[in-house]
Amino acid sequence: xxxxxxxxxxxxxxxxxxxxxxxxxxxxxxxxxxxxxxxxxxxxxxxxxxxxxxxxxxxxxxxxxxxxxxxxxxxxxxxxxxxxxxxxxxx
Numbered sequence: 001x002x003x004x005x006x007x008x009x010x011x012x013x014x015x016x017x018x019x020x021x022x023x024x025x026x027x028x029x030x031x032x033x034x035x036x037x038x039x040x041x042x043x044x045x046x047x048x049x050x051x052x053x054x055x056x057x058x059x060x061x062x063x064x065x066x067x068x069x070x071x072x073x074x075x076x077x078x079x080x081x082x083x084x085x086x087x088x089x090x091x
Contacts, residue, residue, distance in 0.1 A: 002049050003049070004047060004048075004049055005047065005048055005049075006040075006045050006046065006047050007046040007047070007048050008040055008043055008044075008045055008046045008070075009036075009040065011046075011070060012036050012039050012040055012043070012070060012073075012074065013036055015070055015071065015074060016032065016035060016036050016039070016074050017032075019071060019074050019075060019078070020032070020035070020078060023075070023078055025078045025079070025081070025082035026081070026082055026085055026087065028087050030085075030086060030087040031081050031082070031085055031086075031087055034077075034081045034086060035074065035077045035078050035081045036074075036077075038076075038077035038080060038081060039070075039073040039074045039076075039077040040073075042073045042076070042077070043069065043070065043073050
């Protein structure tokens with residue numbers, strides 16, 4: 001059975017933890033997920049269905065500009081979420 005997947009979700013999730021280690025921002029679960037969601041909303045989706053499609057997405061990941069765009073989106077999102085935290089809101 002085929003499954004549709006946004007490859008960017010995995011990439012941004014993995015990269016976020018490494019980037020947040022070097023930043024003075026809140027790293028609680030809620031803020032971390034808000035950062036990931038905000039970063040994903042600012043990046044183009046990379047949907048894959050097959051293993052071949054996922055391989056193509058991974059090759060694109062190696063491109064320097066693509067890497068810079070992902071890192072920039074995460075950093076901008078981290079600063080925004082840190083200035084507007086929702087972790088104390090009851091939702």
